[in-house]
Amino acid sequence: xxxxxxxxxSFLSPFLILAVWEGxxxxxxxxxxxxxxxxxxxxxxxxxxxxxxxxxxLRISLARIGVGFAxxxxxxxxxxxVMGLIPWVRLTxxxxxxxxxxxxxxxxxxxxxLIFGIGELAKWxxxxxxxxxxxxxxxxxxxxxxxxxxxxxxxxYGARGPNFLFTIALPGALPVxxxxxxxxxxxxxxxxxxxxxxxxRAGLGFFIWNAWQIFDVEKLYTGLIVIGILGYxxxxxxxxxxxxxxxxxxxx
Amino acid sequence: xxxxxxxxxRGLRKNFTxxxxxxxxxxxxxxxxxxxELCVLVGSSGCGKSTLLRILxxxxxxxxxxxxxxxxxxxxxxxxxxxxxxxxxxxxxxxSNVAYGLRMQGVDxxxxxxxxxxxxxxxxxxxxxRAYPYQLSGGMKQRVSVARAFASDPEILLMDEPFGxxxxxxxLVLQDELLRLFEETRKTILFVTHSIDEALTLxxxxxxxxxxxxxxxxxxxVPFPRPRRVIELRKDPEYGRHVARIWELLGIDRExxxxxxx
Numbered sequence: 001x002x003x004x005x006x007x008x009x010s011f012l013s014p015f016l017i018l019a020v021w022e023g024x025x026x027x028x029x030x031x032x033x034x035x036x037x038x039x040x041x042x043x044x045x046x047x048x049x050x051x052x053x054x055x056x057x058l059r060i061s062l063a064r065i066g067v068g069f070a071x072x073x074x075x076x077x078x079x080x081x082v083m084g085l086i087p088w089v090r091l092t093x094x095x096x097x098x099x100x101x102x103x104x105x106x107x108x109x110x111x112x113x114l115i116f117g118i119g120e121l122a123k124w125x126x127x128x129x130x131x132x133x134x135x136x137x138x139x140x141x142x143x144x145x146x147x148x149x150x151x152x153x154x155x156x157y158g159a160r161g162p163n164f165l166f167t168i169a170l171p172g173a174l175p176v177x178x179x180x181x182x183x184x185x186x187x188x189x190x191x192x193x194x195x196x197x198x199x200x201r202a203g204l205g206f207f208i209w210n211a212w213q214i215f216d217v218e219k220l221y222t223g224l225i226v227i228g229i230l231g232y233x234x235x236x237x238x239x240x241x242x243x244x245x246x247x248x249x250x251x252x
Numbered sequence: 253x254x255x256x257x258x259x260x261x262r263g264l265r266k267n268f269t270x271x272x273x274x275x276x277x278x279x280x281x282x283x284x285x286x287x288x289e290l291c292v293l294v295g296s297s298g299c300g301k302s303t304l305l306r307i308l309x310x311x312x313x314x315x316x317x318x319x320x321x322x323x324x325x326x327x328x329x330x331x332x333x334x335x336x337x338x339x340x341x342x343x344x345x346x347x348s349n350v351a352y353g354l355r356m357q358g359v360d361x362x363x364x365x366x367x368x369x370x371x372x373x374x375x376x377x378x379x380x381x382r383a384y385p386y387q388l389s390g391g392m393k394q395r396v397s398v399a400r401a402f403a404s405d406p407e408i409l410l411m412d413e414p415f416g417x418x419x420x421x422x423x424l425v426l427q428d429e430l431l432r433l434f435e436e437t438r439k440t441i442l443f444v445t446h447s448i449d450e451a452l453t454l455x456x457x458x459x460x461x462x463x464x465x466x467x468x469x470x471x472x473x474v475p476f477p478r479p480r481r482v483i484e485l486r487k488d489p490e491y492g493r494h495v496a497r498i499w500e501l502l503g504i505d506r507e508x509x510x511x512x513x514x
Contacts, residue, residue: 149335149337149338149339150339150341150342152309152311152333152335152339153333153335153339153341153352155310155311156309156310156311156331156332156333157329157332157352157353157356157404158329158353158356158357159356163356167341167344167352167355167356168341171341171343171344172343174343246343247384248342248343248344248384248385248386249342249386250386250387
């Protein structure tokens with residue numbers, strides 16, 4: 001194996017960019033109305049954190065993501081596995097899934113607001129729909145791509161019904177299901193911001209939209225950074241969960 | 253069905269329909285395997301040996317004919333199969349893999365743990381009981397599958413070229429281990445291979461099959477006494493004579509041999 005570069009590199013590169021950015025802003029080589037210095041953003045972010053404005057909005061968005069994600073992922077996994085296991089369910093549901101899945105989720109938002117109003121329920125449903133499809137499709141594919149030999153082992157050793165589900169189908173599909181969960185979580189993050197920009201007086205989406213309306217560019221960046229950190233942490237959390245739930249996979 | 257027949261196969265046929273037309277895998281096969289016998293099927297690739305095992309294992313259905321496995325007095329699984337390709341479930345540790353058959357039969361955990369530990373020890377994997385299959389070599393994975401099959405203690409064991417994908421050295425070691433396990437437990441085993449050496453080393457009886465559609469060409473009773481050891485067998489001049497005989501049976505015009513008494 002070739003010599004592996006130090007992992008510190010991946011930590012250093014963002015700081016390098018920030019340092020260059022800071023320098024350019026201070027020298028007024030870039031327009032600070034659009035690209036305020038990182039230090040100025042930090043000060044604005046600190047302020048929003050001090051007043052509690054940041055946390056209350058973050059908390060609201062996290063709650064929406066949490067509920068919406070669960071509402072989409074749990075049925076997605078369940079139906080996906082059933083579709084993977086039972087051909088007639090797959091044949092019945094697949095055309096419907098294929099027809100609905102490609103519609104941009106943002107295009108569905110007005111309809112959802114029409115049906116569910118503009119309260120929390122509408123946000124949950126909106127996020128849930130976005131999460132549901134990638135999780136469903138990955139769960140189904142996860143079951144369908146289980147090596148035939150493991151299905152044979154299950155059948156030969158008499159695994160039927162729930163035994164087959166919990167000792168063969170579910171664990172066999174888990175690695176692919178996790179890929180779906182990652183996709184779904186990324187979508188949840190996008191959708192919560194869309195929903196909050198369009199129809200909310202709270203949440204990170206509102207925080208950013210509000211910053212734009214009052215032309216508080218530093219605050220706008222603060223919102224973006226918080227969402228970026230949230231995305232990074234959630235992806236790390238999902239990876240950590242995968243290492244616990246799927247301990248049988250070799251990892252580099 | 254004769255008195256001591258554990259497995260009784262009558263007129264077994266299997267046809268597949270593929271894109272290229274009909275394939276006759278088994279052409280009316282008759283076979284009896286006695287209780288406590290290790291019966292080896294040899295034949296060239298595609299002679300339907302694997303299909304036969306898969307029918308016995310309940311993984312395929314026969315087109316025609318009957319298969320009967322005589323049950324003992326106590327309730328136990330009918331078959332347990334050892335496949336050629338690695339079949340240890342990747343998401344279970346060695347211990348859970350070996351325990352799998354017992355778990356599916358609903359055996360209580362005390363007895364399950366005891367039997368599992370015993371067979372893990374017999375195949376020399378005690379140190380790896382908590383390892384996952386990806387951490388094991390090919391030979392160790394096959395040991396897991398063999399231990400799992402024996403531990404589940406079915407009426408009969410089915411082995412579909414279990415050592416076929418292993419290197420020669422590992423293969424000999426595993427043959428030795430299987431001999432020991434069989435001689436201890438005397439389970440009825442139907443073993444499929446295309447290795448004549450393996451057939452003579454392991455079997456009480458070697459059944460030579462024709463190319464597809466598979467039928468039985470000839471049956472050879474292996475004279476070597478048990479307990480056997482792989483290396484000792486190879487030194488026996490009788491061994492070479494038997495190898496040559498099976499070669500002839502497999503190589504020479506099959507119609508003539510099919511017609512001659514076994």
